Amino acid sequence: MAWPRKPPHLxxxxxxLTLLPVLAxxxxxxxxxxxxxxxAALAVSxxxxxxxxxxxxxxxxxxxxxxxxxxxxxxxxxxxxxxxxLRRLLSPLLALPHAAAALGLAFLFVPxxxxxxxxxxxxxxxxxxxxxxxxxxxxxxSLTLGLAAKEVPFxxxxxxxxxxxxxxxxxxxxxxxxxxxxxxxxxxxxxxxxARNLRLPIHxxxxxxxxxxxxxxxxxxxxxxxxxxxxxxxxxxxxxxDQPKAAAGGLLLLAxxxxxxxxxxxxxxxxxxxxxxxxxxxxxxxxxxxxGRGFARTAAIGMAAGLFAGQAGLLLWSVxxxxxxxxxxxxxxxxxxxxxxxGALTGALANTAALGVLxxxxxxxxxxxxxxxxxTKLSAPLTAAIYLPLLIPQITLMxxxxxxxxxxxxxxxxxxxxxxxxxxxxxxxxxxxxxxxHSLDPRLPQIAAxxxxxxxxxxxxxxLPMLLPAVLSAAALGFAVSIGQYLPTLLLSGxxxxxxxxxxxxxxxxxxxxxxxxxxxxxxxxxxVGFLVALIxxxxxxxxxxxxxxx
Amino acid sequence: MSLQLDHLSxxxxxxxxxxxxxxxxxxxxxxxxxxxGTGKSTVLAAIAGALDPAxxxxxxxxxxxxxxxxLPTHARHIGLLFQDAILFPHLSVGxxxxxxxxxxxxxxxxxxxxxxxxxxxxxxxxxxxxxxxxQAARVALMRSLLAQPQALLLDEPFAxxxxxxxxxxxxLVFEKTRAMPVILVTHDDEDARAxxxxxxxxxxxxx
Numbered sequence: 001m002a003w004p005r006k007p008p009h010l011x012x013x014x015x016x017l018t019l020l021p022v023l024a025x026x027x028x029x030x031x032x033x034x035x036x037x038x039x040a041a042l043a044v045s046x047x048x049x050x051x052x053x054x055x056x057x058x059x060x061x062x063x064x065x066x067x068x069x070x071x072x073x074x075x076x077x078x079x080x081x082x083x084x085x086l087r088r089l090l091s092p093l094l095a096l097p098h099a100a101a102a103l104g105l106a107f108l109f110v111p112x113x114x115x116x117x118x119x120x121x122x123x124x125x126x127x128x129x130x131x132x133x134x135x136x137x138x139x140x141x142s143l144t145l146g147l148a149a150k151e152v153p154f155x156x157x158x159x160x161x162x163x164x165x166x167x168x169x170x171x172x173x174x175x176x177x178x179x180x181x182x183x184x185x186x187x188x189x190x191x192x193x194x195a196r197n198l199r200l201p202i203h204x205x206x207x208x209x210x211x212x213x214x215x216x217x218x219x220x221x222x223x224x225x226x227x228x229x230x231x232x233x234x235x236x237x238x239x240x241x242d243q244p245k246a247a248a249g250g251l252l253l254l255a256x257x258x259x260x261x262x263x264x265x266x267x268x269x270x271x272x273x274x275x276x277x278x279x280x281x282x283x284x285x286x287x288x289x290x291x292g293r294g295f296a297r298t299a300a301i302g303m304a305a306g307l308f309a310g311q312a313g314l315l316l317w318s319v320x321x322x323x324x325x326x327x328x329x330x331x332x333x334x335x336x337x338x339x340x341x342x343g344a345l346t347g348a349l350a351n352t353a354a355l356g357v358l359x360x361x362x363x364x365x366x367x368x369x370x371x372x373x374x375x376t377k378l379s380a381p382l383t384a385a386i387y388l389p390l391l392i393p394q395i396t397l398m399x400x401x402x403x404x405x406x407x408x409x410x411x412x413x414x415x416x417x418x419x420x421x422x423x424x425x426x427x428x429x430x431x432x433x434x435x436x437x438h439s440l441d442p443r444l445p446q447i448a449a450x451x452x453x454x455x456x457x458x459x460x461x462x463x464l465p466m467l468l469p470a471v472l473s474a475a476a477l478g479f480a481v482s483i484g485q486y487l488p489t490l491l492l493s494g495x496x497x498x499x500x501x502x503x504x505x506x507x508x509x510x511x512x513x514x515x516x517x518x519x520x521x522x523x524x525x526x527x528x529v530g531f532l533v534a535l536i537x538x539x540x541x542x543x544x545x546x547x548x549x550x551x
Numbered sequence: 552m553s554l555q556l557d558h559l560s561x562x563x564x565x566x567x568x569x570x571x572x573x574x575x576x577x578x579x580x581x582x583x584x585x586x587x588g589t590g591k592s593t594v595l596a597a598i599a600g601a602l603d604p605a606x607x608x609x610x611x612x613x614x615x616x617x618x619x620x621x622l623p624t625h626a627r628h629i630g631l632l633f634q635d636a637i638l639f640p641h642l643s644v645g646x647x648x649x650x651x652x653x654x655x656x657x658x659x660x661x662x663x664x665x666x667x668x669x670x671x672x673x674x675x676x677x678x679x680x681x682x683x684x685x686q687a688a689r690v691a692l693m694r695s696l697l698a699q700p701q702a703l704l705l706d707e708p709f710a711x712x713x714x715x716x717x718x719x720x721x722x723l724v725f726e727k728t729r730a731m732p733v734i735l736v737t738h739d740d741e742d743a744r745a746x747x748x749x750x751x752x753x754x755x756x757x758x
Contacts, residue, residue, distance in 0.1 A: 375604075443637050446601045449624035450631040451651040451698040461650065465641045546680035547640030 010373040018366060018385045021401065021423040022392060028400025029247045036244025042252065045245065047224035055227040056256050058140035058220070059210025062147035063264070066209075067202055069148065069299050070155035071194075075186035076289070076296040078160070079169055086297070087160065089304045093153040095476070095527040096307065097484035099501050100520045101150045102218035103508060104310020107317065107517075109134050109142065112325050114313050120326035129325050136222050143220040147209045149303045158201040159194060161435060166193045181286030182293070188279040195268060204390040206264060207257045211393035214486045214501070218508050227253055228395045235399050235491060243399060250396035257393055311524055318517030337514040344503065349522055352483055352499040356526070359421040360478040363429045364471065366422075370430070371437045372459055386430045389423050397423070398491045405492055413493050420488030429478040436470035437463075466548070468541065472534035480527035500526070552577050552615055554598075554629075554702040554732035559610035561590065561597055561753075568606070569594045569753035575702070575732035580725070580746040582735045583753055590753045591736040595704045598734065599631055600624040614701055630700030632724070634710040636687035638679035644690055645675030651698040665693040669723065685716045692724055702732040709742055721745050 033039060042048065077083045093101075108114050112129035120126040135142045163169075168190045175185035211228045220226050225233075227249060234246035317323075321332035338345070374382055405416045440463065448458045464471065486501050495502070504519035542548035554575040561569040568590035575581045583591045596602045598612050601624050611620045612627075619627045638647050648662045655661075666674050669689040679687065688708070695703065708724065709717045721742065725733075735746050743750045743758075750758045 441637065443633050443635070444639065446596075446599065446624065447631055447633070447637050448639075448650070449601065450599055450627075450629060450700070450704075451694065452625050452628070452653065453650070454625050455623075462639060462641075466639070468641075542641060545641055545678050547678070 012379060012382065014366065014370045014373060014385075016385070018370070018422075018426050019388065021419050022389050022397060024404060025397030025401040025423075026392065028404045029250050029396055029398075030400070032244055032399055032403050033247035033251055036247070038244030038246070038248035041242075041245040042248040045230075045249075047230075048227075051224045051227040051230050052252065052256060054140050054221060054224070055210050055253065056260060058144045058147065058216075058226060059206060059212075059257075060260055060263075062144045062151065062209040063202065063206040065144065065148040066151035066155055066205060067198075069296075069303070070152050070159060071191070072292065073152070073156060073296045073300050074159050074163070074194075075191070076182060076292040077300075078163065079172065080293075082297065086300050086304075087156075090153040090156060090300065092528065092531065093150075093304065093307055094157055095480045095524075095531045096150070096311070097214075097480065097501060097523050097527065098150055098212065099214040099218070099484065099486060099505050099508075100311065100314070100524045101307055102146055102215040103504060103516055103520045104307065104314050105142075105146050105149070106135055106218050106310075106508075107313040107513070108306065108310045114309065114328070117326045117328050126326060135219055138221050138223075140221050140226065143216055143226070146215055146219045147212065149307060150215070151205045151209065152300075152303055155198065155201055155205060159198060162194065162197040165439075166190065166197070168194070180284050181289045183288040184283065184285045187275060192272065192275065195272070199268075200387055200390070202264065203261050204387075206260055207391045207393060210257055210260060211253050211395050213395060214484070214505060217505055227256075228393070231395050231399070232487070232491075235402065243403065247399040247403075250393065250399050253393050254396040257391070261391070311520075314517045314520040314524075316517070317513045318515075318521050320514060320517075337518050341515055341518060344498075345518060345522060348498050348500045348503045348519065349526070351497050352501070352523075352526060355417065355421060355489070355497070355499065356479045356482040356530075359418055359425050359482045360429070360475050362418070363422055363426040363478050364475055367426060367429045367433055367474070368464075368471075371433060372455075372463075386427055386434070389427045390431075394424065394487045398487050401488075402491045402494075413496055416492045417489055417497055420492045421482050421485050424485060424488065425478045425481045428481045429474045432474035432477050433467075433470060436467055440466060469534070469538040469548070472537055473531075476527070476530035476534035479530040483523065483527050552701060552731055553613075554734070555611075555613040556598065557611040557613055559594070559597065559608065559612065561593055561602070561606055561608045563590075563593075563606050567754070569597075569755075571751070571753070571755045572610075573749075573751070573755065575734055577731050578729050580705075580728075580733040580735050580748040582737060582743040582746045582748060582750045584736075584738055584743055584750055584758055585752050586738065591738075592706050594753050595631070595706050595734065595736055599629055599704055600627050628699070628701045630695040630698060630703040632691060632695055632703065632705050632708040634707040636679075636682075636684075636691035638682075638687055638690060638694075640679055642679070643675065644671070644677045644679055644682070647679060647690060648675075648694050648697055651694045653699065661697070665697055666690075669693055684712055685720060688712065688716075688720045689723065692720075692727060696727060700731065702734075703728050705733060705735040705737075707737050707739075707742075708735075710737070710739070 077086065111132050111134060116124070116126065116129065171189040172185045175189040180188065213228050213232050216226045216229050220229060224230065231246050231249035231253065234242035234249060316330065318337060319333045319335060320330035321334045323330035370382065401420060405412060444462060445458045448462055484501055486505060489497060489499050490502050500519050500523040504516060504523055507516045507519060539549065556571045556573050559569065559571045560567065571594065573581060583594060585591050593602070593606060597608050600622060602608055611618055614627065614629065639650065642650060645662050648665055649658060652658055652661060662675060666672055671686060671689060682690065705724065709721050712720055725745065735742065737743060752758060
């Protein structure tokens with residue numbers, strides 16, 4: 001008899017389980033759009049073409065901008081002396097929820113924001129905030145820039161995760177030894193391999209940017225709004241009349257995302273041919289190095305400074321007393337808003353933390369069980385389970401999931417929201433865990449088994465402790481993703497579970513800067529605590545184990 | 552004690568990589584020699600029960616008269632030593648040895664005795680990352696032996712050691728494993744000579 005035998009299909013079963021909310025949501029949305037004549041209602045919806053074009057255009061432009069900047073930063077600067085501080089500067093931005101980033105940028109750029117204050121009246125002559133439409137511009141420029149700034153750190157860290165696996169430093173050195181400058185060394189020797197590894201993260205950024213509600217609500221155009229925001233409004237409309245239209249709108253967004261991904265792939269193929277042609281032409285282009293480095297450094301610092309300044313602005317607003325225009329700093333500080341809103345803040349904080357902890361713990365358990373049962377290779381269903389939820393827009397699934405929930409009744413609110421969060425947290429937990437899980441030297445478990453250790457003992461005594469830093473990082477990322485969830489929380493709970501994110505965004509349309517500041521500060525502080533624990537705990541536990549602390 | 556490879560054959564996409572029909576006895580290590588990438592380590596993985604599913608194998612692995620072919624690695628009682636010591640980095644040296652030791656009394660004393668046996672007395676609390684190559688190799692050997700294997704597979708275990716250390720560790724390994732069947736994989740003539748047993752290719756041809 002031939003051996004080894006194929007393992008049982010436990011992993012595939014678990015993968016199917018993780019896909020359940022996504023498939024249920026998608027099926028629900030399709031049924032809703034079809035049965036309620038939603039497509040016809042959508043077709044005659046005023047401003048549809050403009051909304052769809054805005055979603056497509058801003059999403060695509062933000063993705064192109066974020067990808068170009070991330071590649072330029074890593075290409076021009078990785079391995080140079082200034083890169084480590086830059087990396088440390090950009091890493092915390094990954095923990096920043098999109099809503100907090102958008103609100104922070106809004107506070108910076110609104111006509112009464114910090115930038116206008118810093119320039120007034122000495123440079124602008126303004127003594128009152130000008131009547132300018134800087135944010136919510138009709139072309140979605142501020143939305144595009146905000147999305148790009150928030151996604152650059154994500155793409156950069158994804159690229160850095162595969163950087164050593166691709167042997168990038170030696171590829172760069174080899175190309176340089178052949179007379180190539182830094183930019184062409186990167187473009188010809190590293191980029192082709194890097195681009196293959198970045199395909200999925202870029203598609204995820206594209207799908208998110210085209211369908212983001214959180215950032216579009218704060219920074220996007222309003223008349224008409226991008227399609228995702230329109231779909232949200234139809235979903236939330238009183239009565240159920242607009243639900244089929246919302247479902248059809250969600251499906252239209254999905255079709256747009258698929259089209260944009262196809263366009264992205266075709267362009268990537270074209271660029272790859274162009275790059276191959278240029279590489280063979282022998283061009284060194286060393287003159288590009290200095291300006292490339294300068295631009296990359298300026299862009300990275302500018303972006304990080306913008307996002308950090310926005311968060312500092314939120315913090316300051318939350319404790320600001322009187323703060324008339326054009327003063328750069330408030331006249332006095334006070335904790336009034338914190339005291340007055342204590343009840344709402346602590347309630348939202350408790351809900352957010354409880355949801356985050358529960359969802360992260362469940363996602364970690366499921367993710368680890370999935371990896372443990374999958375063996376050495378990821379099967380196609382498993383890969384789909386990991387990646388599919390990152391590519392299907394949340395707003396496409398929500399009308400279907402909300403309709404299904406309505407049939408189940410109100411008793412399922414918490415389980416439904418937990419399940420809804422898990423659909424989007426689990427992929428990130430798995431993405432974060434899969435690399436470290438598979439990079440563990442396969443001889444370690446083999447040695448342990450030869451010493452008589454059972455698979456369970458190997459998991460608990462070896463894999464789990466050895467992967468503790470990665471598990472904690474995955475947990476911190478999952479926690480941050482859960483905290484940032486807006487649509488699943490809002491729509492699956494019907495507004496019955498207020499969280500920091502839903503409350504901050506609900507306040508965004510009003511003018512209470514102080515209260516928005518207070519909610520946003522907690523919204524960014526909570527994931528930061530998670531990442532801090534993930535960073536510090538392994539250093540404490542393995543303080544005397546050098547082999548566990550090396551990169 | 553014996554380790555019998557009963558018509559063990561391994562293929563990859565239909566291409567034969569190994570074909571062995573041998574019995575290994577204590578004190579007569581069998582050495583498998585061949586250039587890199589020709590399937591030597593794959594043979595050891597098959598014997599240990601850790602063959603990658605991409606390969607197909609047939610035949611039987613019989614240890615002391617017991618057919619272990621269908622058993623998982625941890626139930627086979629076959630030890631493994633690689634060219635790297637592969638100590639578990641999150642455990643101390645003593646805990647590494649304790650991991651291998653079957654449950655029983657006086658564990659601490661037995662770990663200490665094992666360390667003393669290889670001139671590493673007092674190293675129990677040390678971080679494995681602070682050991683020299685030779686020290687780590689000795690700990691790895693004692694860890695394998697503490698699990699009380701009934702056979703040992705050596706996958707180029709001396710390849711990364713310098714010349715002086717290589718001789719010393721090689722002597723130690725063969726001295727400590729004299730009482731059990733051993734299969735050594737190497738492409739070093741000196742290792743093969745030191746093993747003092749038959750030398751074969753993975754296809755079972757004598758060299």
